[in-house]
Amino acid sequence: MVSGSVRKHGLAVAGICVLLLAGTACSDTKADGGNGSGGQSTPSTSQSNSPGASTTPGDSTTPSESPAASIAVVPAKGASSVQPDKPVTVTTTAGKLSEVTLKDDDGDKVAGSFNTEKTQWTSTDHLKPGASYTVSGSAEGSDGGSVPISSTFKTLKATKSLKASVVPLNGETVGVALPIQIYWNNPVKDRAAVEKRLKVTTSVPVTGTWHWVNSKQVNYRPMNYWPAGTKVAVNIDTQGVNAGNNTWGTSSRKIAFSIGKSVVSNVSVKKHTMTVTINGKLARTIPITAGKDGFTTRSGVKVIMEKFTTKRMDAATIGIKPGDPNYYNISDVKWAQRVTSSGEFIHGAPWSAGSQGSANVSHGCVGMSLADAQWFFNQTLRGDPVTVTGTTRHMEPGNGWTDWNTTWAAYKKGSALS
Incomplete structure (x- = not known):
């Protein structure tokens, strides 16, 4: 049996504990917190629900009770092997973002945009694959205080790079049948x-694929x-694209040309x-000669x-050897325009003048x-x-630029997005 004095002493201790607990639940979030920081809180370990997020310390681990901004950056600070095709996000759960800058180790900025609320x-x-990136900027809490944003990460290295060579050249004026070609x-x-x-954009509406x-x-x-006179722009925005087999686009490029x-x-x-x-x-209607039997x-x-x-x-370039009756080697063929990879040209041929308009005697x-060939040469473009x-x-x-020998319906089926 417990004596009355002991029971009173126990109730007194319990009352003190309740008061201490109540005091903890209602404590000022700007208090020292027992770490000797003089009113600055320690970094939060749970400021964001975003996986892999890095954070910038705010004034509290409970943003809804704090006027200061709490920042989460994805990918996390110090992350490596980040996929180049994944977006980088900076989020605040209190206040709003003031400015955000993302740069690679060459100092090139990465474009981005805010949502409507700037959160x-x-x-x-x-x-870019195999590059280091720095996120910087600041956010503003509802109390007007500024919180810095700072994070770094690295993207994965590509086993193989993807780069493009393009026909036509940038700034070139070309003919109405030239297909854009990316190698x-x-x-x-x-x-x-x-x-x-x-992406292809044109100065007048054009349907293409x-x-x-x-x-x-x-x-x-x-x-x-x-259409004659059309201005065409091609955006090959392949930096960071995953082409498969760990082949990644390492650069983008733009070209513009005219028709x-x-x-x-x-x-x-x-x-x-x-x-x-x-x-x-x-x-003009021009008398010509074309290929003879066997050619x-x-x-x-x-x-x-x-x-x-x-x-x-x-x-010899088409397999006819010296000594063959059909062999030729002419050093100065004038006004020559190639139309097949295998060696067909349109050109001046004074040696066949007697057959032009009446017989086919060429190879x-x-x-x-020569006069017609020069006139034609001066009219045409690549x-x-x-x-x-x-x-x-x-x-x-493939024997030249043969795209126009395929029907439109069949050509469209060659698109990976058709």
Whole structure:
């Protein structure tokens, strides 16, 4: 049996404990906290529900009870092997963000945007593989106090890089049939991911599509020839894109080019003529000679690929050896314009003047007088179309810029996003 004095003493101790607990629950959040900080709280270990987030210390671990901003950065401070295609976010759960800057180790800024409330900033550009990044800035609490933002992280290193070479050149003026061609330095496995980062904009409405030739080449052409005078911009925004097999885009690039006047030519092998239409009007009908038996000129839509005022033409390049009756080696062929990779040209051919307009005597090229060849050369641009008809030999896919020999429906199916 407990005596009355002992019972009274126990109740007194319990009352003191209740008072201490009550005092703790109602303590001032700006108090020292027992760490000797003189009113500055220790960093919070649970300031954000974002996984992998890094934090900047605020005045309290309970933002709803504090006027100071509490910051969470994703990816976490010190993180490594961060995927370049994942966005960086900076979030505050109290107050609002004042400014946020994200830079790589070269000092290049990464674009981003705030939400309406300015409580979150999200990067909009992909990052570089194998780079170090610094997040800086500040946030403002509801009390008007400023809280600094500071965090660093590293992106993963790519086993292989993805870079683009492009036709046409930046600033070039080209013909109405030129397809945009992007050649990759490494194969693309995830074609859809890469194609999503490619954008073509035009000064007038144009319907077009991308078409994958193979894993290292993707082309773009309109449904019909480019309208004359169109301004075209291509944004190859592939920095940070995951092309598959740990191949990552290491850079982006932009090019702009213009479409010249419309020069559309038609060669009739049977009639031995070439008609040239400029901006919709017939400009000239030219007597020509084409390929003889055994060297038939290919039928199909060809595109001028290269232009030479003077070009050496050696039959050895197409497999005809010296000593063969069909061998030739002419050092100064004038006004030569390449239309196939295999060696078909349109050029001046004074040696066949007697056959131009009446017979086909060439080794596959379209020949004409020097005067007509020079006039035609001066009208055309790289990318102008030349359609050949009248033979049973047809253009092989890839033997030059052969995009126009595929129907629009079939061409669209070559898109990874179709």
